[in-house]
Amino acid sequence: MSGFKWIGATIGWALGGPIGAIIGLALGSAGDAFSSGKLGSFLNEGESTGRRTRYGTGGYNQQQRPQTHSGDFEVSLLILASVVIKADGVTDPKELEYVRSQFVSMYGKERANKAFRLFKEINKQTINTRQVSLQIQRMMDHPSRLQLLHFLFNIAKSDGMVVDEEERQIASIAGYLNINSRDYNSIKAMFYNSSDNAYKILEITKAASNDEVKRAYRKMVKKYHPDKVEHLGEEHKKGAETKFKEVQKAYEYIQKERGM
Template sequence: MIKWVAAFLGYFVFRFPGAVLGFIVGSLLDSWGSSNSGGGTVFQNASKQTVSPADFELNLLSLCSIIIKADGKVNQTELDYVRQYFLNTYGKERANAIFRTFNEVIKKREVSAERICAYMVQRTRYEVRLQLLHFLFGIAQADGQLSSSEVQKLREIAGYLRVGAHDFESIMAMFVKSADNAYKILEIDRSVTDDEVKKAYRNMAKKYHPDRVVTENEAIRKGAEEKFKEVQKAYETIQKERGIS
């Protein structure tokens, strides 16, 4: 209950920024014994081996904050992207309870990507972590460009999440346009045969099908649907280019 009291007091004094800071600080106080063992913040329930919705959301927000400040500045467009995504996914009441703005959190709290990702790896399926990375790419690209420092940070987080290099490049191809984009998304070279294209599509469709993303988090589930559509679009592009029936 401390987190809700802190959020209310924060809102009363500093409006939205104070509310989210109060909520985060209150959450830390609620779980002080299990969430601070060195190396930065990780939100967790130590008694469970599966990540709870609340833990997932708080850790997701922490990773969002890392990406938002990866290029050395806090971009309002990226902040708005996250806020709007949570509003669209959870609805106003729930979204506002867990997210107002990252400004104070970014300034006041050390966040360890390595610790958070290690926590996620232990408690989530690989398919869920792929969608998490997809969501983080969306944040970085929200301002219309993907800087080298953002790509470097995303690659680092992907490593912590144990996401394979081919999967990383596939996801990045959905945000960085190039002539071979469709092929990169399907994780194949332009030189492959038509049969290999079909096989790659079947494999990717299985990997990214929303039914494989077992999670209680609506944001990640919706991300899976978006990525599955990108895989389908990539295959359709190659089909049209090659005249594959």
């Protein structure tokens, strides 16, 4: 059995189109080369919402957005993490180690080692960010895309700060993923220190009334609640809890600041 057979068992929509081409090349480079026939079969192993999903080569017939599975999210993460890490022209060992440590915490050591091996091969490729991101946008649900964005900022911040080139690349990805400016700025504010960050996280301004603050908090709790990504599996639900805690911290900060 291929060392990366676990991918085919969990991925539905991701292994088609530009993402499928990237993963296929990475698998071959990693030593898991397939004949063209076997690779085609491999790319169709995943299921999504009870049916096979194909697009990218001959288009796709999509009546509704398929549910994102753990493998879909994982492959999307591997590719976009590579884009962000290379944004400033330097592959920082701290960022690579962060990716590896996150994989270990999410997937366990054995699966993480395989994922990181694949990631290193992906990292050697020139990736068309627009094509990959648009494929993800078409097929991935909104809560999962928000979680993906949060992880990309985590990677950028892993060496101590998010540099301008990284932020611009993440902003570009967010645009392709159809993440609006309010959602983007809310997640971005979790990784910067400024006097109004707590308000940005709740998607309000300092001029908001106390009642508006409370309403904004309730809205953000619903948006970022970890249960929104429970379909990705416990490994990614835990990652969503970090984002959720930032919302709680922001609200507590504003409460203390205002004496609410």
